[in-house]
Amino acid sequence: MQTIEFSCPIIDRESINDQTVVLTLEAPVIAQTAYPGQFVNLASNQFLRRPIGIMNADSKKGSIQLGIRVSGEGTRFLAGQKKGDIVSLLGPLGRGFHLEGARRVITVGGGTGVFPLYFVQKVCQTRGLEGIAVCGYKSRKDSLLTDQYEALTCQTLFASETDDDMDFSGHAVAALADLLLKLKPVPETMILTCGPETMMASVAALAKKHGISCQVSLEERMACGIGVCLVCACKIKQGDEQESEYQRCCTEGPVFNAEVVEWQI
Amino acid sequence: MQTIEFSCPIIDRESINDQTVVLTLEAPVIAQTAYPGQFVNLASNQFLRRPIGIMNADSKKGSIQLGIRVSGEGTRFLAGQKKGDIVSLLGPLGRGFHLEGARRVITVGGGTGVFPLYFVQKVCQTRGLEGIAVCGYKSRKDSLLTDQYEALTCQTLFASETDDDMDFSGHAVAALADLLLKLKPVPETMILTCGPETMMASVAALAKKHGISCQVSLEERMACGIGVCLVCACKIKQGDEQESEYQRCCTEGPVFNAEVVEWQI
Amino acid sequence: MADLTVRVGNVQFANPVIAASGTFGFGREMRVFQDLSRIGGICSKGLTLLPRAGNATPRVAETASGMLNSVGLQNPGLQSFLANELSFMAALGCRIIINIAGNDHEEYLEMCRQLDATSIDAIELNLSCPNVREGCMLIGSNPQMIEKLVAAARQVTRKPLWAKLTPNVTSIADMARAAESGGADAVVLINTLLGMAIDRKLRRPLLRNNTGGLSGPAIKPIALRMVAETYRAIGIPIVGVGGIMDGNDVLEFMIAGAAAVEIGTASLVRPTACQDIIREIETIMELDGVSEVSQYTGTLALWNG
Amino acid sequence: MADLTVRVGNVQFANPVIAASGTFGFGREMRVFQDLSRIGGICSKGLTLLPRAGNATPRVAETASGMLNSVGLQNPGLQSFLANELSFMAALGCRIIINIAGNDHEEYLEMCRQLDATSIDAIELNLSCPNVREGCMLIGSNPQMIEKLVAAARQVTRKPLWAKLTPNVTSIADMARAAESGGADAVVLINTLLGMAIDRKLRRPLLRNNTGGLSGPAIKPIALRMVAETYRAIGIPIVGVGGIMDGNDVLEFMIAGAAAVEIGTASLVRPTACQDIIREIETIMELDGVSEVSQYTGTLALWNG
Numbered sequence A, B: 001m002q003t004i005e006f007s008c009p010i011i012d013r014e015s016i017n018d019q020t021v022v023l024t025l026e027a028p029v030i031a032q033t034a035y036p037g038q039f040v041n042l043a044s045n046q047f048l049r050r051p052i053g054i055m056n057a058d059s060k061k062g063s064i065q066l067g068i069r070v071s072g073e074g075t076r077f078l079a080g081q082k083k084g085d086i087v088s089l090l091g092p093l094g095r096g097f098h099l100e101g102a103r104r105v106i107t108v109g110g111g112t113g114v115f116p117l118y119f120v121q122k123v124c125q126t127r128g129l130e131g132i133a134v135c136g137y138k139s140r141k142d143s144l145l146t147d148q149y150e151a152l153t154c155q156t157l158f159a160s161e162t163d164d165d166m167d168f169s170g171h172a173v174a175a176l177a178d179l180l181l182k183l184k185p186v187p188e189t190m191i192l193t194c195g196p197e198t199m200m201a202s203v204a205a206l207a208k209k210h211g212i213s214c215q216v217s218l219e220e221r222m223a224c225g226i227g228v229c230l231v232c233a234c235k236i237k238q239g240d241e242q243e244s245e246y247q248r249c250c251t252e253g254p255v256f257n258a259e260v261v262e263w264q265i
Numbered sequence C, D: 001m002a003d004l005t006v007r008v009g010n011v012q013f014a015n016p017v018i019a020a021s022g023t024f025g026f027g028r029e030m031r032v033f034q035d036l037s038r039i040g041g042i043c044s045k046g047l048t049l050l051p052r053a054g055n056a057t058p059r060v061a062e063t064a065s066g067m068l069n070s071v072g073l074q075n076p077g078l079q080s081f082l083a084n085e086l087s088f089m090a091a092l093g094c095r096i097i098i099n100i101a102g103n104d105h106e107e108y109l110e111m112c113r114q115l116d117a118t119s120i121d122a123i124e125l126n127l128s129c130p131n132v133r134e135g136c137m138l139i140g141s142n143p144q145m146i147e148k149l150v151a152a153a154r155q156v157t158r159k160p161l162w163a164k165l166t167p168n169v170t171s172i173a174d175m176a177r178a179a180e181s182g183g184a185d186a187v188v189l190i191n192t193l194l195g196m197a198i199d200r201k202l203r204r205p206l207l208r209n210n211t212g213g214l215s216g217p218a219i220k221p222i223a224l225r226m227v228a229e230t231y232r233a234i235g236i237p238i239v240g241v242g243g244i245m246d247g248n249d250v251l252e253f254m255i256a257g258a259a260a261v262e263i264g265t266a267s268l269v270r271p272t273a274c275q276d277i278i279r280e281i282e283t284i285m286e287l288d289g290v291s292e293v294s295q296y297t298g299t300l301a302l303w304n305g
């Protein structure tokens, strides 16, 4: 029987800005097996658990990191937890990003989407893959993890929609378009994206145009997170003739190949 | 408009035994006006508030004390609060004990009933009334507030049902019966009692036999605590011919003259 | 300044927040906590023709995000109310609705007759109390009886008539349509859901009455659905009740179709609830850029397909 | 050692804890969390004759002490289930109940026929799903249709037939009596209550299906009342469901009259719920000095007067 961890002490808590924290949890088994794009389902003071992507896993220290942005009562509670507090979580859950066969990995993150993609670039560094991280923010004030990304070996491209003082002034999608024009193509390039659905759909379209394979990390409202309740359905295209079918975001996803996703927007 | 306090910081917390704590709260307005037998209605992590008798009020320091015994989730939460935590409470609520005209005040408490009666003896001390405190416990191990009672000017009589090493070995009612036989009667004696209903009914019967006036503090399940929902009804006898009627434990009570109470046991 | 006024039929309210029957007494105890002239209205504790002692205790049990009550309409009776309480209520400066419950058809009518001559703003026909043997929920779960009663009441009083309905039915819309056909000025949705709590050790119901009415946030999704469903079924205004705890909840009920709302259990855990909720509504309206609260009513856009 | 075995009609269960339909899949995902051979039984996700894609998303909304779901019977269809899932389930070592829903009378019967030849332990007729347009709740809120359907199913299968009823009715006892008259071996109470959640900012229902079924602790008092009420109305066993979170809740349902129980939403927030609950039952039985868990069933002493 596979062990699924439950009670994890918080061993570190860092405030990123007034709405966002990074929690470091002691979770040796998860740290051992988790890979980028997977998530955990956390108990809070609310009735249902809350899904949060894994931002980082350190198998030696036996710890994982979660980046949490306050968006309602549950995340407010979680973000307010202190060092030493114990949180109940299930994980690692879902299917993450596939990096097999990649030589260059471009990540495109928007908002809290930069959290799980940090884990991608971290793994790229370990595996010696070329990494390029595009991170899009509303403004410099809303930027997240810029120092952490910069400390990695990947190239970084920070885009800000409203400020002129970051690497790129405009939307992350525009930054990516710009990048793809300038960049010397390499075979086995992959684009991995996580963020608002409109952003991911545009990234997917751009990738298609450039003939680059693309994976997207979908977000659906969840209950169990483990595949039994079927509330987290995503519309996934089947073979050409067949109708698309619902797959479970928590189990077959959250990461899907961009081509099979039927965008809801 | 009368001020009803809401958010009170806990300024001290003392563990009495593994199930019981005394919390000291900063609550100047309540401390100013509260008198023995009144209660507060406390918010916890449960849906409804929890009624707790006022154990002590220090109008100079602006603080009140509450003795809380863990009996379920709500009291577990309250008893687990720490110094500095803020609790929301309403009070002082209800009608407490009337000491007007008393010369000798005998209190008979059972279990957590000793908490509000401590406040009675404290007031007796201040007013220079003769006080006799009978406190009944299951065993010495379960005894509560013995040091605090002993520090008052009142005479104390601690009864333990199972141990031989307290003042009286047996039930508080037996201790009272014994006391009343030995005691030189004084006019204007009052017996005030708080504890399990069976105990209070026996105390009331004993008081009647000795011709001593008696007040009892009833406990009913409450919701609002302020008199609007009518869930806390107590059966109270009317004039001789009339049927008894329901009165609100939280508003007309919790303290009633023993003669008008229609015991439910 | 946001315009909080709403109309329920011909009656205008300063704001949509009305204290629900049975959770506010006759207002006396609540004066300490808030300026009652500033809330939209108060609905009295349920009155009966003769005084009622109510049910034996315990009458309350806490449940997950809610409570069960089995008060059983303890009240001094209409006559005593008229003599001792009405003038007090009438002087509060907010709208006064009187909630009445009868053991039978005729008792309802007799109370309507007596209330017709008073200064109250509306009569709330309690067709839904789950805690008494006769009248109420029996009538309230039968469309023919609802229509007949409302129509008869219509004959004996010119006061606005609100029919307070029970959720313990297969089709709330059928009940509301019956009330409308009978000539009700508004329907009030919902009263409590019939429930039970058990003491495992004693193997006894926790409530001495065995069952009680479930209220509080636990029932909000049911109430909201019933308001939205009924809004599409009738033309008269709906007063929404059930689990409302804050200003956002109020606006959800209005969006679903309520012209005004009643606040019940919230007042028991937070005596200043009505006042607080009015403030919260103002804040949210500013956020939403809405200047008249009545503009929320019935604006729910259902998904189709 | 406490005796946890219970009988529902002729079927014996190792313990009273059955995983409820729609909250346990077909058991595959739950193997990781507990030894499924040790739970009383598993009730499958609701199956239909033809595959169903289910409703559009969002399909879930959190509520106070509960949740709304509008999955809409997404399932691979009976044929695919029989081909790909049944043998897996049959090998788990616990009782297997198959929950079926039809668009009409005939679809229910066809599924019963096909299941008759299998090794399953009982068929649960889902007369109560609030999230589909046809069949289900429409049938389940009409006593005549319930009786007719159960009687017809009785003719086409020898499998024990459990009728799962909806709480969205005026009289649950009437529905249960109809199921009993039709020849049901047991009734299962309750499915979810129809509810709605609203997004104030969007003025839209949170669920793409507009409404959904309310489950979780919020509904426990209603479920408990319905079990107690129905226990006095029928002679066949009751399987209790609705908001059960722990061992104490199970025993409350049994005291109210349930022969066994189903655990739904609890498994979603705590995947080990079934296993944990079985342990809790053992602990409490020791505390209560009860050696056979079936001795709890129907021992509720109502207050009278």
Ligand SMILES: Cc1cc2nc3c(=O)[nH]c(=O)nc-3n(C[C@H](O)[C@H](O)[C@H](O)COP(=O)(O)OP(=O)(O)OC[C@H]3O[C@@H](n4cnc5c(N)ncnc54)[C@H](O)[C@@H]3O)c2cc1C
Residues within 6 Å of the ligand: A039, A046, A048, A049, A050, A051, A052, A053, A054, A067, A068, A069, A070, A071, A072, A073, A074, A075, A076, A112, A115, A116, A218, A219, A220, A221, A222, A254, D061, D062
């Ligand atoms: C696979 C996955 C990975 C995620 N990773 C992260 C992350 O790394 N960092 C982060 O800050 N957030 C992440 N989120 C979003 C996060 O789950 C929501 O912000 C959170 O559930 C909101 O809960 P709340 O109580 O604060 O808000 P509320 O709005 O009060 O929540 C109410 C309900 O809606 C659900 N809900 C609300 N917003 C979302 C959402 N955006 N996606 C899914 N369900 C939602 C909640 O789970 C809950 O059931 C992720 C979501 C998914 C599905």
Ligand SMILES: Cc1cc2nc3c(=O)[nH]c(=O)nc-3n(C[C@H](O)[C@H](O)[C@H](O)COP(=O)(O)OP(=O)(O)OC[C@H]3O[C@@H](n4cnc5c(N)ncnc54)[C@H](O)[C@@H]3O)c2cc1C
Residues within 6 Å of the ligand: B039, B046, B048, B049, B050, B051, B052, B053, B054, B066, B067, B068, B069, B070, B071, B072, B073, B074, B075, B076, B112, B115, B116, B218, B219, B220, B221, B222, B254, C061, C062
């Ligand atoms: C006027 C008054 C004064 C009190 N003074 C004290 C005191 O000084 N110290 C102290 O430790 N306890 C006191 N109690 C009892 C205290 O209110 C209960 O122990 C407490 O409400 C239990 O809550 P719980 O969540 O821990 O238990 P639970 O059993 O989980 O509570 C469930 C529900 O039952 C109610 N309830 C449970 N037990 C009682 C009870 N004995 N009386 C009334 N309602 C109850 C709760 O309020 C709640 O609504 C007093 C009660 C009353 C009515």
Ligand SMILES: Cc1cc2nc3c(=O)[nH]c(=O)nc-3n(C[C@H](O)[C@H](O)[C@H](O)COP(=O)(O)O)c2cc1C
Residues within 6 Å of the ligand: B229, B230, B231, C020, C021, C022, C023, C045, C046, C047, C069, C071, C073, C099, C126, C129, C164, C190, C191, C192, C214, C215, C216, C217, C219, C241, C242, C243, C244, C262, C263, C264, C265, C266
């Ligand atoms: C303690 C209590 C007493 C009630 N008494 C009455 C009553 O007398 N008449 C009535 O129509 N409704 C009565 N109700 C129902 C409420 O008015 C309201 O319809 C119900 O509680 C749902 O709203 P809520 O969830 O906001 O409390 C009572 C409710 C409670 C909690």
Ligand SMILES: Cc1cc2nc3c(=O)[nH]c(=O)nc-3n(C[C@H](O)[C@H](O)[C@H](O)COP(=O)(O)O)c2cc1C
Residues within 6 Å of the ligand: A229, A230, A231, D020, D021, D022, D023, D045, D046, D047, D069, D071, D073, D099, D126, D129, D164, D190, D191, D192, D214, D215, D216, D217, D219, D241, D242, D243, D244, D262, D263, D264, D265, D266
């Ligand atoms: C996500 C979800 C899916 C469900 N699917 C079904 C179903 O397919 N068939 C059915 O009869 N009941 C279904 N139910 C209802 C449950 O089996 C159960 O009756 C209900 O949730 C109440 O129990 P609970 O409060 O323990 O969850 C579903 C419930 C949930 C939460």
Ligand code: FES
Residues within 6 Å of the ligand: A221, A222, A223, A224, A225, A226, A227, A228, A229, A230, A231, A232, A233, A248, A249, A250, A251
């Ligand atoms: S959240 Fe339950 S199946 Fe995905």
Ligand code: FES
Residues within 6 Å of the ligand: B221, B222, B223, B224, B225, B226, B227, B228, B229, B230, B231, B232, B233, B248, B249, B250, B251
């Ligand atoms: S608790 Fe509400 S009237 Fe006493």
